[in-house]
Amino acid sequence: FSFLLVVVETMMMKSVLIALFVAVCFADVIRIPMTPKNQDIKFSSRVRHMKWKYGVTQDTHPIDLKDLGDSQYYGPIALGTPPQNFTVIFDTGSSNLWVPSSTCPRGDIACQTHNTYNHTESSTYVANGEAFSIEYGTGSLTGFLSQDTLLLSDLTVVNQVFAEATAEPGITFVAAAFDGILGLAFESISEDSVTPVWYNIMDQGLVDENVFSFWLSKDENAKVGGELILGGVDHSKYTGEITYAAVFSETYWSIHMDDVQVNGQSINPETDNSGMVRAICDSGTSLLTGPSDSIAQINDQLGCKTNKEGECLWDSCSDVPNNLPIVTFVINGTNFDLNQKDYIIQSGQSCLSGFIGEDIDPPVGPGWILGDVFISTYYSIFDFDNKRVGFATSNQS
Numbered sequence: 001f002s003f004l005l006v007v008v009e010t011m012m013m014k015s016v017l018i019a020l021f022v023a024v025c026f027a028d029v030i031r032i033p034m035t036p037k038n039q040d041i042k043f044s045s046r047v048r049h050m051k052w053k054y055g056v057t058q059d060t061h062p063i064d065l066k067d068l069g070d071s072q073y074y075g076p077i078a079l080g081t082p083p084q085n086f087t088v089i090f091d092t093g094s095s096n097l098w099v100p101s102s103t104c105p106r107g108d109i110a111c112q113t114h115n116t117y118n119h120t121e122s123s124t125y126v127a128n129g130e131a132f133s134i135e136y137g138t139g140s141l142t143g144f145l146s147q148d149t150l151l152l153s154d155l156t157v158v159n160q161v162f163a164e165a166t167a168e169p170g171i172t173f174v175a176a177a178f179d180g181i182l183g184l185a186f187e188s189i190s191e192d193s194v195t196p197v198w199y200n201i202m203d204q205g206l207v208d209e210n211v212f213s214f215w216l217s218k219d220e221n222a223k224v225g226g227e228l229i230l231g232g233v234d235h236s237k238y239t240g241e242i243t244y245a246a247v248f249s250e251t252y253w254s255i256h257m258d259d260v261q262v263n264g265q266s267i268n269p270e271t272d273n274s275g276m277v278r279a280i281c282d283s284g285t286s287l288l289t290g291p292s293d294s295i296a297q298i299n300d301q302l303g304c305k306t307n308k309e310g311e312c313l314w315d316s317c318s319d320v321p322n323n324l325p326i327v328t329f330v331i332n333g334t335n336f337d338l339n340q341k342d343y344i345i346q347s348g349q350s351c352l353s354g355f356i357g358e359d360i361d362p363p364v365g366p367g368w369i370l371g372d373v374f375i376s377t378y379y380s381i382f383d384f385d386n387k388r389v390g391f392a393t394s395n396q397s
Contacts, residue, residue: 060232061153061207065090065216066177066225073216073226073283073372074178078151079162080122086115086179090214090228091284092253092382093369094183095190096134097150097197101143101164108166110173117146117164124149124158132163134191142167145192152197155206155230161194181284184212184382186250202384207231210384214283216376218396226376228283238379238392243334247387252280252364255389258330260294260368267297270366278367279329281380281389285371288343292357301325304353317351320344327355329374336391342377 065075066087074087079099086099102118104111119125126147134141143165150157165180183190184198195203202210208231215237216226227234245255256276260269269277270291289295296306302324304312314320324340343354354373360366374380381390 060209060234061155061230062234063090063153063228063230064224064226065228075228077182079117079160080119080148081124082122083151084115084117084122086117087177088180088182089178089284090184091181091282092184093280093282093284094181095185095187095196096163096192096194097160097180097182098132098134098141098143098163098165099180100168101166103164104143104166108168110168110176111165113174114176114179119146119148119164122148126159128161130192132165132192140167141165141169141173145194150197152201152230155201157197157200157204157206160197160200163191163194184283185252189251198384201230211381213237213379213381214375215379215394216372218376218394233381237395239395240393242381242390242392243332243336244381244383244386244388244390245332247389250387252282253382253389254278254280254364254367255331257368258333259328260290261328261330261335262298262301263325264328267294269294269368272366278365279331279370280364280367281370281375281382283372283375283380285369286373287356287371288338288354288369288373289356289358289371290368291366292359295355295357298327298355299353302353302355310356310358312353312355314351316349317346320351329368329370331391334391336374336378338374338377343373345373 063075065073074089076085077088078085088097088099100111100114100116102116102120104116106112119127128145128147130145132143132145143163145161146164147159147161150160150162168174182197184196187193187196187199190196198212201207211232213229213233214226215229215234217224227237245257248254248256255278256274257269257279258277259266260277261267270293272278290298299306299312302312303321304314306312320340324344327338327343329336329338345352345354358369360369377394378391379394381392383390
């Protein structure tokens with residue numbers, strides 16, 4: 001941007017995606033595993049991913065996710081009859097489902113290097129044909145709408161409308177390990193007023209609870225990079241109490257924070273008209289972003305150097321001090337601490353700050369994006385019926 005746990009495979013493992021649709025059921029959830037970390041993914045690719053996204057110039061069902069360098073958490077789905085397999089980012093920061101189309105022109109490199117949907121090979125395909133377009137920072141992703149059966153872990157979602165992409169802008173999608181995106185945000189921001197996948201899952205009575213949750217692994221050697229749970233919460237994946245914050249806008253999963261602190265001292269983050277600090281919990285963004293002035297305050301205390309792309313880094317990981325400050329996000333009266341092991345990212349021989357400045361315009365901003373740097377530290381629960389997001393300390397054992 002639903003709680004299926006999807007195993008996220010690397011591009012080289014796409015041939016085994018069919019096997020990933022076998023549900024692994026624990027504690028009445030469906031789990032989707034994620035891809036293991038690849039620490040050689042360039043940090044700039046994470047920056048581009050966030051920029052194009054926000055346009056800055058019954059039982060639970062687990063889906064195992066794959067984690068590619070803390071940059072892309074993705075997992076398997078299938079469309080059509082017989083099933084055509086794809087890997088998608090499960091994204092709480094958007095609302096549409098799209099995959100590349102077999103009708104895309106030969107000149108579209110992103111399309112040619114990924115799995116494509118061929119509606120002529122599906123007996124359950126229903127033509128729609130309405131033009132589809134999403135504006136990203138690198139240009140417009142365009143295509144047309146279609147309808148077919150969607151498979152997520154052991155769930156069968158009928159009559160799902162989605163986009164067949166025929167033009168994918170920029171180099172972000174060319175290099176992506178995923179084929180498409182499955183949005184898990186609210187219907188109000190869905191392009192062309194398409195009913196999102198999560199809404200159809202709920203409307204078709206496929207889950208007992210209208211809740212989904214994410215657990216992301218911090219183990220770079222793990223075979224499973226994380227889990228998406230559709231229909232509930234996996235209580236083995238967190239410790240302590242869950243702190244909930246109300247969603248204040250049914251667009252993104254937008255919440256208010258009380259404060260942002262460094263070593264217990266407020267950085268006086270920018271607030272909205274209510275006097276609160278805005279934040280979006282976004283599984284589709286790898287970084288933790290905030291207003292440029294606030295991020296500068298944090299990174300100045302870390303001692304890294306910011307380059308022209310906004311990356312704050314050290315030339316060598318050996319240059320990173322051992323006593324970096326604790327950065328705290330105060331949500332509904334609870335402190336959520338990030339230590340340097342949580343926010344320092346290794347990329348090749350360099351180390352980088354997981355904090356990056358991005359000034360999001362109103363009405364969405366100004367505010368923060370709690371991406372995977374935060375979600376990997378705190379198990380994240382998206383409660384649709386009660387319109388709230390919950391956080392608890394992730395169990396990494």
